[in-house]
Amino acid sequence: MEDTINIRVEGMTCDGCSSRLKKQLEKHPQIQKAEVDHVNGIAMIAGEVTEAMVAEIVEATGFTYKGPDVVN
Known part of the structure; x- marks a missing residue:
């Protein structure tokens, strides 16, 4: 079952940072897609993933x- 989780990430300062994290996330066989936004420090990950x-x-x-990005 595919899930989508949104997480908060600290330490990204540029497009290179977000691209590097996206590439590493998408290397994992259980992750189908990742979108990473360094400006807001958020990543959206889709696949059979766990927070750990x-x-x-x-x-x-x-x-x-x-931790998870909680939308109010």
Whole structure:
């Protein structure tokens, strides 16, 4: 079952940062698509994903995982 999660990411400062994180996320076989916005510090990930899996990829890429993005 495919899920979509939105997360907060800290430490991205430019398009290169968001592109690098997007590429690393999409390398994972369970992630079908990722969109990363460095300006707002948000990433949208679609696939058979868990929060722990995404957090591990974010941290391994050199950024700080800040948890789910909660929309009010």
